[in-house]
Amino acid sequence: MSAWLCRRLCLVLAVSVCLTQVPLDAADAKHVLVVVGPSNHAPGTHEVGAGGRLIADCLKHAENVDGIEAEVVTAWPSDAAVRDRTDTIVFIGDRFPGEELPNRDRIMADLTKMMDRGCGIVCVHYATGLGAHHVQPDGEHPLLYWMGGYFATQCAHHQSIAKIFTATIEPGAAEHPICRGWKTFTLHDEPYIKNYFGKDGLAANVTPIATSLLPPEAPQREVVSWAVSR
Numbered sequence: 001m002s003a004w005l006c007r008r009l010c011l012v013l014a015v016s017v018c019l020t021q022v023p024l025d026a027a028d029a030k031h032v033l034v035v036v037g038p039s040n041h042a043p044g045t046h047e048v049g050a051g052g053r054l055i056a057d058c059l060k061h062a063e064n065v066d067g068i069e070a071e072v073v074t075a076w077p078s079d080a081a082v083r084d085r086t087d088t089i090v091f092i093g094d095r096f097p098g099e100e101l102p103n104r105d106r107i108m109a110d111l112t113k114m115m116d117r118g119c120g121i122v123c124v125h126y127a128t129g130l131g132a133h134h135v136q137p138d139g140e141h142p143l144l145y146w147m148g149g150y151f152a153t154q155c156a157h158h159q160s161i162a163k164i165f166t167a168t169i170e171p172g173a174a175e176h177p178i179c180r181g182w183k184t185f186t187l188h189d190e191p192y193i194k195n196y197f198g199k200d201g202l203a204a205n206v207t208p209i210a211t212s213l214l215p216p217e218a219p220q221r222e223v224v225s226w227a228v229s230r
Helices: 002-020 048-060 080-084 104-116 142-146
Strands: 028-036 069-073 084-092 120-124 130-133 152-153 165-171 185-189 206-214 218-226
Touching: 028 048, 048 069, 048 084, 080 084, 084 104, 104 142, 185 206
Parallel strands: 028 069, 028 084, 084 120, 130 152
Antiparallel strands: 165 185, 165 206, 206 218
16 A cells, blocks of 8 residues: 555656646745545545645655645635645545535635636546536536546546556656656556546547556556646
8 A cells, every 4th residue: 555655646746746847956945735625435445634644745755856835724725825825736535625615616716716827736536526516517617627637426428437446557658757757557446437538538738647458347548647738
């Protein structure tokens, strides 16, 4: 489990660095805001609070990137100064916290402003998820453009799959900066498959970061992690 966590966190770190374009010799600190959303999972499963703190700790102590400040919150920050200084926002929780936290309309309006000014966004595991009541019947949602795709739960337009697999995870784009320094690995966990990338599939600005041949009984090349250039 520790090796799996390390690999996942390395991906999260890389996405944060890529989206906010942090140079290795950055003199001024870049601020990463980790937002922990609600979760109904039992202890010992998703553990989103602990996961958020672990992500922040790994970012703060990264050996190959300087100048990162990371803050963990469990409620949407009401202070505009906190939002304004955020270079990348990381979400972890059961489904996309922007839809699950209180005051949804205000949060989505704040997020729109943050995305419009170029703030990065990272969603970890179930935080990529949107349910039928979150999206338009045709699948439209701001997250599709902010992040390039999402995990669809019980939606009429699309149904993604969450299941425990023993899966071999391979780099999706060896030349992409996010894939720098990591190689193929195997895990026994829950990589989401059949993720939704829009009615026409992956957009031109979306890059597969990690792929796997799943499910085992009818394997196809599935994108289990991705990045978008906005």
